[in-house]
Amino acid sequence: MTPSHVLIAGAGPVGLVSALNLAKAGISVTVFERHIAPQEDLRASTFHPPTLDLLARFGLTEELVSQGLVARYTQQRDRKEGLIAEFDMALLKGETQHPFRLQCEQWKLNTLLLDRLALLPHVTILMGAELQSVDQDVDSVTAKVKIDGKIENFTGNYLIGADGASSMVRQSLGIEFEGFTYPERFLSVSTDFEYADHLPKLSYVNYVSDPNEWCVLLKVPTLWRVLFPTRLEETDEEVMTDESIEARMQNLLPKDTPYNTVHRTLYKVHQRVAKEFRRGRVALAGDAAHINNPIGGMGMNGGVQDAFNLSDKLIEILTSGASPDLLDRYERQRRAVAIEYINANTARNKKNIEERDPQARQKTQSELRAIAASPSAAKDYLRKTSMIDALERAESIA
Numbered sequence: 001m002t003p004s005h006v007l008i009a010g011a012g013p014v015g016l017v018s019a020l021n022l023a024k025a026g027i028s029v030t031v032f033e034r035h036i037a038p039q040e041d042l043r044a045s046t047f048h049p050p051t052l053d054l055l056a057r058f059g060l061t062e063e064l065v066s067q068g069l070v071a072r073y074t075q076q077r078d079r080k081e082g083l084i085a086e087f088d089m090a091l092l093k094g095e096t097q098h099p100f101r102l103q104c105e106q107w108k109l110n111t112l113l114l115d116r117l118a119l120l121p122h123v124t125i126l127m128g129a130e131l132q133s134v135d136q137d138v139d140s141v142t143a144k145v146k147i148d149g150k151i152e153n154f155t156g157n158y159l160i161g162a163d164g165a166s167s168m169v170r171q172s173l174g175i176e177f178e179g180f181t182y183p184e185r186f187l188s189v190s191t192d193f194e195y196a197d198h199l200p201k202l203s204y205v206n207y208v209s210d211p212n213e214w215c216v217l218l219k220v221p222t223l224w225r226v227l228f229p230t231r232l233e234e235t236d237e238e239v240m241t242d243e244s245i246e247a248r249m250q251n252l253l254p255k256d257t258p259y260n261t262v263h264r265t266l267y268k269v270h271q272r273v274a275k276e277f278r279r280g281r282v283a284l285a286g287d288a289a290h291i292n293n294p295i296g297g298m299g300m301n302g303g304v305q306d307a308f309n310l311s312d313k314l315i316e317i318l319t320s321g322a323s324p325d326l327l328d329r330y331e332r333q334r335r336a337v338a339i340e341y342i343n344a345n346t347a348r349n350k351k352n353i354e355e356r357d358p359q360a361r362q363k364t365q366s367e368l369r370a371i372a373a374s375p376s377a378a379k380d381y382l383r384k385t386s387m388i389d390a391l392e393r394a395e396s397i398a
Helices: 013-024 049-058 060-067 106-117 168-173 242-252 299-320 326-354 358-373 375-385 388-396
Strands: 005-009 028-033 069-071 073-078 082-088 101-103 123-127 129-136 141-147 150-156 158-161 177-191 205-209 215-219 224-229 261-274 282-284
Touching: 005 013, 005 141, 005 150, 013 028, 013 049, 013 106, 013 123, 013 299, 028 129, 028 150, 049 060, 049 299, 049 388, 060 106, 073 358, 082 358, 082 375, 106 123, 129 158, 129 168, 141 158, 158 168, 158 299, 168 282, 177 242, 205 326, 205 358, 224 242, 242 261, 261 326, 282 326, 299 326, 299 388, 326 375, 326 388, 358 375, 375 388
Parallel strands: 005 028, 005 158, 028 123, 073 205, 158 282
Antiparallel strands: 069 101, 073 082, 129 141, 141 150, 177 224, 177 261, 205 215, 215 224
């Protein structure tokens, strides 16, 4: 076994950030990815300020900014009432090096990470490599991986499970994934229609409440993305027809000609947190450890923050002789954030945006207006929604 060798399941942003951080510290890394090519996932597209601060360690933030859109403002809107409250992220100056949201597709980060990892001789990335099981003893961990139809064994000091919501690492260890699945599915539609020309004062990030069909309207460099809930009685096939997609788009903003949709995807949404983030020499991160609804853009960001926290601790263990018990602190820190901040806030976001009780809706909107009108209250609100509070909460846990 090569000294200081970490195995990583999953070549998404969480696995690749972990790999780059470890490799920069001189630790050998082997990454297994079940897909045969990098995935251009069109769902995650928001980078929060503390995530940009962390990625700046590798010089990645400036490159991402050049490929994305800097969103200074976020808006809470209502389908009938229009703009309810606008929040200026410039209020976060002094709290972060990047007082804005960056609207940029997740796959662009993956591409930058893969380019950097390709330059490091002690990094191996195996595509089309499907993890089958994980075994460990007091000295090492072994991953059984299927490559080209054959089973191969890889042994390392530690293994990071960053292999997504259906994590084989988590399943192999028998770790419970506590929580629930929403009964409705979420539909994401990308279009080249320019909403900003038709909706006054529209920002790049908009949460649009409605008792019947809320939506999230986000801009990325070349497209607008619209996220809708679906009705329980609709089948997947019915939701994805051209007619159904067009009806939803027209209901949001009627126009004389049909919408040109570039991409559409339908998926189930969960609020779940793994009962354990660490077992022996194996640790979970990102969607393998916690999943949530996308309202607020906290999933990928929380995962990348997991990756830095976990890989920093592995570096201390493998290069400085720190106790492996340091991984228990990773679990305490990041599991608390997953429960108290990521899952709690995204669940609250969904409840508020879909609220049907008129009095409750009016109360929420009045509160948002009052918060936006107060610089100090707005700053506190932005610290929470941009995950600055979450990162500081993690650091406070011993």
